[in-house]
Amino acid sequence: MTAPHALPRPDRHARPGGLPRLLEAMDLDAHLAAYGPPPYGGRQLIGVVVAAGLTGRGGAGFPAARKLTAVAEAGRRAVVVGNGAESEPASRKDKELLWTAPHLVLDGLQLAAEAVGATRAYLYVHAQPGLHEQLGSALAARAAAGLDRAGVQLMSAPPRFLAGEESAVVSRINGGPALPRFKVPPVFRRGVAGAPTLVQNVETLAHLAQIARYGASWFRAAGTSAEPGTMLATCRRADGTVEVVETAIGTPLGELLRLGELPAQAVLVGGYHGTWLTSVHAAALPLANAGLRPAGAAVGAGLIAALPYGRCGVAEAVRVVRYLAVESAGQCGPCLNGLPRIAAGLAELAAPRPRPRLRADLERWAGLVERRGACHHPDGSVRFLRSTLAIFGTELTAHARGQCSATSHRPFFPVPAGVPASQADWT
Amino acid sequence: MSEQLRVNPIACTGHGLCAELFPERVILDEWGYPVISPEPIPASLRKAARRAVTDCPALALLLSGHQRAR
Numbered sequence: 001m002t003a004p005h006a007l008p009r010p011d012r013h014a015r016p017g018g019l020p021r022l023l024e025a026m027d028l029d030a031h032l033a034a035y036g037p038p039p040y041g042g043r044q045l046i047g048v049v050v051a052a053g054l055t056g057r058g059g060a061g062f063p064a065a066r067k068l069t070a071v072a073e074a075g076r077r078a079v080v081v082g083n084g085a086e087s088e089p090a091s092r093k094d095k096e097l098l099w100t101a102p103h104l105v106l107d108g109l110q111l112a113a114e115a116v117g118a119t120r121a122y123l124y125v126h127a128q129p130g131l132h133e134q135l136g137s138a139l140a141a142r143a144a145a146g147l148d149r150a151g152v153q154l155m156s157a158p159p160r161f162l163a164g165e166e167s168a169v170v171s172r173i174n175g176g177p178a179l180p181r182f183k184v185p186p187v188f189r190r191g192v193a194g195a196p197t198l199v200q201n202v203e204t205l206a207h208l209a210q211i212a213r214y215g216a217s218w219f220r221a222a223g224t225s226a227e228p229g230t231m232l233a234t235c236r237r238a239d240g241t242v243e244v245v246e247t248a249i250g251t252p253l254g255e256l257l258r259l260g261e262l263p264a265q266a267v268l269v270g271g272y273h274g275t276w277l278t279s280v281h282a283a284a285l286p287l288a289n290a291g292l293r294p295a296g297a298a299v300g301a302g303l304i305a306a307l308p309y310g311r312c313g314v315a316e317a318v319r320v321v322r323y324l325a326v327e328s329a330g331q332c333g334p335c336l337n338g339l340p341r342i343a344a345g346l347a348e349l350a351a352p353r354p355r356p357r358l359r360a361d362l363e364r365w366a367g368l369v370e371r372r373g374a375c376h377h378p379d380g381s382v383r384f385l386r387s388t389l390a391i392f393g394t395e396l397t398a399h400a401r402g403q404c405s406a407t408s409h410r411p412f413f414p415v416p417a418g419v420p421a422s423q424a425d426w427t
Numbered sequence: 428m429s430e431q432l433r434v435n436p437i438a439c440t441g442h443g444l445c446a447e448l449f450p451e452r453v454i455l456d457e458w459g460y461p462v463i464s465p466e467p468i469p470a471s472l473r474k475a476a477r478r479a480v481t482d483c484p485a486l487a488l489l490l491s492g493h494q495r496a497r
Contacts, residue, residue, distance in 0.1 A: 182435040184489065332436035333460035368456050374437045 019222070020246040021230055022206050023100050028141040031103040037147055038107040039212050043072055045115040049208065051216035053228045058083060058164070058201030059273075059301040061289060064208065067198055070188040071116040074196030078118040080150070081173065081192065082109045084125035084202040085157035085164030088271040089323075089414045091303040093232035094202050095128060096244040101206060102138040106152070108205025111212050113150035116198050121150045123202075124169055126157045158426050159416070161272075161327035165375050166199045168329075177426035179329045180375035201301075203232050223249035227288050231302050238262040238308035240412075247287065249299075254283030257306045266307045266391055268413075270300030272320050273380025276313070276391040279306070296387065305413060312406035314350045314395045316413050317388040321346050323415045324381040329426075335378045338369035342385060352402035362389070429467035431491040432476055436460075438487035445488060449479040 026034065050065040071078050082105060086094035098105060106123070113121045123139075125131060135154055142148050155173055157163040163178040170191045172178035191197025200208075207229060211219050220228040227249045235256050236242050247256060253267060254260065259279060267282035269275050275297035277285070285291050289299050307313055325339035345362045348354050366385055369378035389396070398405060420426060432452055434445075441459040451472055452464045468476050468490075480488045 180437075182437050184433075184435070333439060333441050333458055334436065334456065337458040337460075368458075368462075372436060372460075372462075374435070 019230060019248070021210060021222075022097060022104060022203070022232065023244070023246045025100045026103060028103055028138065028145065031101075032145070035104075035107070035209075035213060037145075038110050038209070040111065040114055040149065041212065043115050043117075045111055045208075045212055046072060048211055048216055052211045052219040053216075053226075054204065054207055054211060054219065055227065056201055057203035057207070057231055057302065059270075061299065064200065064204055067188060067200065068112065068115055071118075071196045071198040074189055076196055078113075078116045078196040078198060079192040080109060080113040080116060080118045080121045081169055081197060081199045082106075082121065082123045082202050082205050083164055083166070083169055083199050084123065085169065085178075086126070086301070087157070087159075087161045087164045088273075088301060088303055089161075089416050090236060090305055091234045091271055091301055092242065093234045093244045093302055095126075095131070097203055097206060097232060098125060098131060098135065102135055103142070104206040104209045105202045106138060106142060106148070107209035107212075108200075108202075108207070109152060110148055110150055111208055112198060112200060112205060116196075118198070119150050120192075121152045122155050122173055122192070123152055124155045124157055124164075124173065125202075126159060126163070132156065160420060160426060161324070162329055162375065162377060163426075165377075167375070169199050170197055172427070177423055179331060179426055180373075180377070182374045224286075224288055224290065226290050231287070231299070233287060233302040233304060236303075236305035236413075238264040238306040240308075250286040250288045250291070252283065253285050253287055253304055256287060257282075257304060259283045259306065262306065263309065264306035265309050265311075266313050268303075268305040268307065269297040271303040271305075272324060272384060273376070274298070274300050274303070274387075275383055276317075276387040278391060296383075307412065310407040311412045312395065312404050312409065313388070313392040314399055315404070315406065315409065316411070317384070317392065318343075318347050318350050319411060319415045320413065321381065321385060321388075324377070324384070326419050328377060329375075332373045332378075334369045334372040338365045338378065339381055341365050342369070342381070346385065346388070349396060350399050352400065354400055359389075429469075430473065430476065431465075431467060432463050432479070433489045433491065434461055434463055435487045435489065438485050440485045440487075442484045445479045445483055448482060449475045451475065453479065 046068045054064040056062045084094050165180045167181035168178045170187050173192050187197045223229045264279040322343045325343035328335045328339045330336045342365050366382045370382050446453045446455045453461045
């Protein structure tokens with residue numbers, strides 16, 4: 001749970017020079033000793049965030065300052081939501097951050113609220129044993145210390161893959177199911193209770209809390225010039241271990257996954273909406289969008305996962321795609337019809353003697369669901385499918401002949417069971 | 428300003444009327460849901476586009492610069 005390099009704790013009000021910046025366990029006393037109270041400065045924080053070049057750490061990588069500006073300029077009393085509903089089953093960096101440094105997130109929530117003119121804020125997280133209690137006492141301790149200006153309400157997200165999607169978050173807070181909505185008008189104009197709403201990932205808020213204190217050039221001392229700063233990455237290594245590390249953006253995937261000592265056949269970059277790469281290809285690529293884009297991959301929410309030799313990538317992909325189909329909200333025709341067919345088609349392709357037209361069907365269905373949903377679930381699912389077909393071609397050929405190269409058929413990547421059966425499953 | 432036809436995919440229930448009223452820009456996929464051409468709509472087709480928007484039984488079509496009140 002710690003970063004790979006052991007570096008000193010930040011001194012009181014000093015500018016910490018190394019890593020970790022975020023992942024240091026602190027209760028409120030330790031937090032105040034290291035950082036002091038939130039440096040309220042109003043809307044001018046947005047200018048600092050522009051200079052820092054902070055991007056959203058929830059998956060889409062959207063510039064944080066553009067969202068802040070859009071909400072601040074909407075001209076009405078705004079609402080801010082800290083989104084900690086990390087729904088990717090294989091990812092745990094937001095949960096780890098909330099457990100480790102809740103006050104950085106809560107400082108960021110306050111500072112963002114002040115910057116956009118919000119007096120109401122929400123912290124939206126999955127129910128996890130103890131986490132709500134821990135966040136509840138953190139909020140109570142802050143109230144006792146008089147730190148917060150905006151009222152914060154804790155909200156719980158249902159255990160669904162799409163529960164953290166921006167419009168689903170807003171729908172849930174508005175008392176409805178956590179289902180994606182058609183985003184006309186966008187939530188930055190009309191979100192919680194009809195107010196302009198800033199939905200920002202909790203890690204993004206924690207970075208914001210530090211940028212407000214130490215400034216843009218401090219933030220830019222790590223990372224690349226195009227993608228500055230550090231990020232939290234969930235690293236699932238070939239030996240089955242999982243570690244959340246805070247790393248400078250641009251660190252090679254091979255280093256993060258220790259591919260030299262823990263060899264893998266393939267690496268999944270960006271989670272279940274992400275892209276498979278061969279291990280050889282991935283090893284030298286940086287954890288940065290500029291370097292991953294030519295490979296058809298993206299950082300997403302910072303999940304990188306190695307698939308060891310002796311496991312079957314095809315079997316893993318079949319399970320993941322079936323899960324993605326089940327987790328479709330079922331609201332949009334193309335996704336509702338396409339994803340189950342794609343999931344069944346991939347399962348058939350993984351079995352002996354698939355029918356000859358199946359691959360063409362899969363490619364057609366992929367084209368038919370892409371960019372036709374209210375949210376990006378079909379797009380991400382298709383990205384995962386296409387890279388599966390591209391990377392595991394040899395294995396698929398073996399499967400068609402009734403063979404499989406795996407020596408263990410135990411599932412390797414986590415895929416939750418359970419099918420949403422009623423509206424109640426989304427609340 | 429050139430207008431653009433869009434569908435709200437959540438509201439759309441696949442009646443398919445849009446493809447009959449506006450075949451120049453809308454075809455149906457194999458499940459009966461509209462696939463809308465991204466090409467802009469010239470003045471000559473504007474009337475057909477508006478008709479598709481107004482007559483959609485699910486009120487699922489929007490024309491940019493001509494959004495239906497809902």
